[in-house]
Amino acid sequence: MARSEFILDPALLDVDKPIADIEAIREYNPQRHEMEQLTAILHEDLDQHACAAYKAITENEFWVRGHMPGMPLMPGVVMLEAVAQLSSYYTQKHDLLGAAMVGFGGVDEVRFRGVVTPGDNLIVLVKLEKARRGRMIVARFQGVVGTELVLEGCLRGIPIPIEAVTRQLGASKESADS
Incomplete structure (x- = not known):
């Protein structure tokens, strides 16, 4: 893929x-422990609403032992989680949605074009196309290892109704206790 086709030039x-x-x-994302899929933020462009982060893939990732034994490949759903976490970080940091928490609303046009294995740095690139306060964000994304495009698509982020989730969890706990 030509560098001009990337959301941001990975070489930079x-x-x-x-x-x-x-x-x-x-400070902005609630994920912890094995669910943290970003190592660091590399770039933010507020004018274009584009950002980049990376995930250093190690032999200690929770999925390495079982996906697949002898040939560990980062699961696509985990790559998508990294995209969602970068989108959430940027959205929350700049208060684009006006929500206490941003959740995964869906993905479209997703293509996996390469593999990610231990020892790789998965660079995640995101460019917001739309931010409707209180409703949703829409972002184009790409995943890159070295200069190879390994992932691309479009993500939708939505506000998570924290109070409703808390009530639902409380009701589930009460019914389990009775």
């Missing part, structure tokens, strides 16, 4: 010079 992104580390990501 340096994993050794992040602009935000995992602690800064945690």
Whole structure:
């Protein structure tokens, strides 16, 4: 893929010079432990609503042992989770949705074009196409390893109704206790 077709030129992104580390990501994203799918934020362009992050893929990822034994391939759903987390980080940091939490609303036109394995740095690129406050965000995304496009598509993010989820979890716990 020609560099001009990337959301941001991966050659300009340096994993050794992040602009935000995992602690800064945690200020905006609730995921913890094995569900944290970003290592650091590499770039933000507020004029174009584009951003980049990376996930350093290690032998210690929760999926390595079982997906697939002897040939560990990062599951596509985990790649999509990295995209969702970058989209959420950017949306929350800049209060584009006006929500306490952003959730996965869906993905469209997703294509997996390569593999991601331990030892790789998965660079995630996101460009917001639409942000409707209180309703949804729509973002184009790409995943890159080296100079190879491994993932692309469109993501929708929606506000998570925290109060309703909390009530539902409370009701589930009460019925389990009785």
